[in-house]
Amino acid sequence: MSLQTETLQKPASQPSWKRFVARREISLLAVLAFLFIVFSVLSDRFASVNTVGQILNNMAIVVIVGIGLALVLLTRNIDVSVGSMVGLTAYFAADFAVKNPQLPIIIVVLASCLLGLVLGSINGIIIATLRVPSIMVTLGTLYIYRGIDSILAGSNQVTAQSLPSGYGDLASWSLFGIPGLVLYAFVIAFAAHIFIRHTFTGRSFLAIGSNPLAADKMGIPAKRRIFVAFAISGLLCGLAGVLWGARYGTVDSSVASGYEIVVLAAVVVGGISVNGGSGTIGGVIIGAAILSVISTGLALVNVSQFWLQAIQGAVIIAAIVSDSIIRTRVEARGVKA
């Protein structure tokens, strides 16, 4: 009596179109299309160039921050301090630009990115070296970074009028009708896709999240990779911080408060597993689009912002539950470590 497996040899492979259709991104696109149709029916203002532009602009910053968060999630960690990092860098960058109007805008951008990198690295060092759960560490820094933001900003508000003119231009340019913000997000997403999908180092992030013990045995430097994931998450928040000021004009200490939930929703809806190891950048983009369509659509049909928050929460749970169902099925076959 033994645990027989029927055959050693398997039929070579299933057809590639089946593989393609079975991909999570495809069903997500279907959901996106469905939502788009629903809102177009509910509101005649929805299916317009204007609204689509707004949806794209809204999702751009979510995608930028979401890519960093996705990288962290792939290693089976989480970063809930992204909202505070965006908020702190947004105020820092805007204040810096107002006080130094003569500086080229690129210096402001780099300074904001650098600050983000430092904030993310602090998360990364604590988590990678002290082996403390990332949820607790980043929950702590969520408050610390927001606290620093509040101390710096006080009740002060930087307005679009006080910002140097180059600042707003960061977000307002466009190429062939495509908003600049969207192009930034696209470039970063493209780079991240190449990194995660097509480099050995990038694949090792997934490997760590997929089976940390196996990663150890294969000699993958997990600590270093996890540190890098948090550092990049911070860096992208720094970039998102400048862009926030450029897009919305008004910056105070409450910028991006609670933003981590929006980004987390987009990322997990996009199929980045909270258990690490699986997901794609394409999924993150579609996830951000779905969330952006929902928030823009609900605003157009005059649903309260409070409902929006509840929906975002529900969407996170739905995504995680579906992920866990898939996992349980795999485990039931006795396969997953």
Added chain:
Amino acid sequence: MTESIAVTGHEATATPLVSVAGVSKRFGGVIAIKRTDITLYPGEVHALLGENGAGKSTLVNILAGIVQPDAGTLTVNGDTITIHNPHAARALGISVVHQHPVVFPDLTVAENIMFAAAPPRTSLHTLDWKAVQANSIRAMERLQVKLDPRELVQNLSAADQQLLEIVKALSDDTALLILDEPTAALSKHEVDHLMEVIRRLKSQGVAILFVGHRLDEVFELADRVTVSRDGTTIISGPAAEFTPESVVTHLVGRTLESVFPKEDVELGDVHLEVRDFTRKGAYENVNFTVRKGEILGLAGLVGAGRTEISRGIFGLDPVDSGEVLIGGKPVRIVGPGDAMKHKIAYVPEDRTREGAVLEQSISFNLSLAVLDTLSSFGLVKSKSDRELSADYIKRLGVRTSGPEQLISALSGGNQQKVVLGKWLATNPEILILDDPTKGVDVGAKSEVYKIVGRMAQAGLAIILISNELEELLSVSDRVITFYRGAQGREFTERPFDSETVLASMTGQH
């Protein structure tokens, strides 16, 4: 492969590929291996045999660069070296197939193979996926394995994952292939396939270290045998100098009746009966009875289904069919709560994970299972809590600074006494012990079994599972063997013959 030594049946003058001399390693307070020696020659299959806990896996991990020895020397190709990490081991041509597949379930077959070797890159330094796929197919062809390179590993069967593991381990530069109990999850057909592969590698001059305890395979293959016990290699020599019987004698060692005294107990009526117990894929048609005051030993290899059966009785896992009778009446147990109501206590195999709350005090742990009897109006009375703890610490001989000491600060043996005490506090009538002396030194083992003996005298029906055959045979009144989920023979006459029992639990009948 490595060098041009054409060795078949080597002579004493042949150059060893790897030699390990006087290596020791301890983890915290536990000595995993001490003064271990083993010498591996090219083109030779070397079987390392030992019971569980003999330190085989630690030796494997040292050779694989995963753990560093505390003392002793490693020599590879004549140079004394330190293997700092798995990459260094691979660079030396040492390939390891671990006991449990170390795969990335979310990645594809091809990617899993890629992580074990240098990844092919394009001129832009990105991965060359065509080459990754081609390499994986080539690597699989070496072993005549045909898996879809694009399939996610989580969709593979356990046996296919094991094969993937071997595919990953082997490379063109493999000089030493270590197989750590590779056949545990494989069927006969797959084992034969693996043996074929090993023979071919051997003829190519690869040194093979085969770690295991299934004897039939060993005698089919091995040129040289090393037996290890209690963390030390006790004998090593050409396979021709061993017989299955002599290996067993070395594996089991001297009789330990002095260490594990058997109390004389008057056996009572049948108290627990298990009928037609079946859980698909784990165990089938299991039938046995346990009398009051009796210790029933379940013997078998890891994975034989013993732990699963005990979990089934205690209601931790669902059972597909069969029933449990207590005092002759069928009872319904669907969760540990039901089991406790029927006065069953279960001391699990992994005390750090399932048995003890390490971050808490001894008294917390002792009172955990009986909180309701210590409480009034839902609040725990800390006075009765303290009295209970002091009582059990004394009765069980727990060496501690006091009831408030944290469990994690105790030695393994004393931790186990606390876990036992926790269940004794529930006044059970049936006690299931799953490997109660795992990772515990001989002195503490003896004390644990003395406690178990006293419980038998007190009329408890006891089921004992142990991976240490000598202990099991010393303290049990009756022994039933299990092999791959099937109930084997029943031995009722003490003293038991360890070799017959071992033969039965390795499926030789």
